Amino acid sequence: MKRKTEFVLSLIGNILASIIWFVMLLLMIVVCLIPAPDTYGSHLIPVFLITVNMITAAALVFTWIGAFMLSGNQLWWAIYTIMIGGVFIFSPYVVPGILFIIGGSISVAHYQPGDGRPS
Secondary structure (H helix, E strand, O other), X not given: OOOHHHHHHHHHHHHHHHHHHHHHHHHHHHHHHOOOOOOOOOOHHHHHHHHHHHHHHHHHHHHHHHHHHOOOXXXXXXXXXXXXXXXXXXXXXXXXXXHHHHHHHHHHHOOOOOOOOOO
């Protein structure tokens, strides 16, 4: 069964999330280059931004893989897409998160046991 709707929703979500990630990367670079006053903890903001950006980059790599796996009958990639969508809802990635949740939910609803699982 072709799953164009799930694939397109996840693909649009990935494209939007990648654009937002790139903008956040540029903002992070600007924030890291601005000299901070010599106060306690001023070095923690760049470290936090770099950590969040790297974790988000790893999640985006797996959502790109998951978007192409949703076109098959892959239940675990659909569940992963829903989980990442739920996490992205509470971040600047609100719209991609909603698209991931919708695409993953449609994929779970159309899942047919026995079609794509290794035997």
